[in-house]
Amino acid sequence: MRIFALVLLILLGWLQHTLWLGKNGISDYYTVNNEIDVQRQVNEKLHTRNAEMFAEIDDLRQGLDAIEERARHELGMVKEGETFYRIIGEESH
Secondary structure, eight states: OHHHHHHHHHHHHHHHHHHHHSTTSHHHHHHHHHHHHHHHHHHHHHHHHHHHHHHHHHHHHHOHHHHHHHHHHHHOOOOTTOOOOOOOOOOOO
16 A cells, blocks of 8 residues: 555656646746747737838828928938028037
């Protein structure tokens, strides 16, 4: 009877070790859940960025105003006959 109880106790210890620390155990479960949460956050940021890019593409396809605004802002282009003034603030020492 003592040997049977000892075998059961060893079996219970082995099962507990496998459950908590073994491959696909509870520690792996929590690790994978944390990785999933991080990936979801990354995916949300990428989804937002993609939505902004698609909106910008739609703006560029719909009219020349967006193209003109972008050329003026990013490339510093000026229309023919326009005068461009750049006002630079004073440097503070």
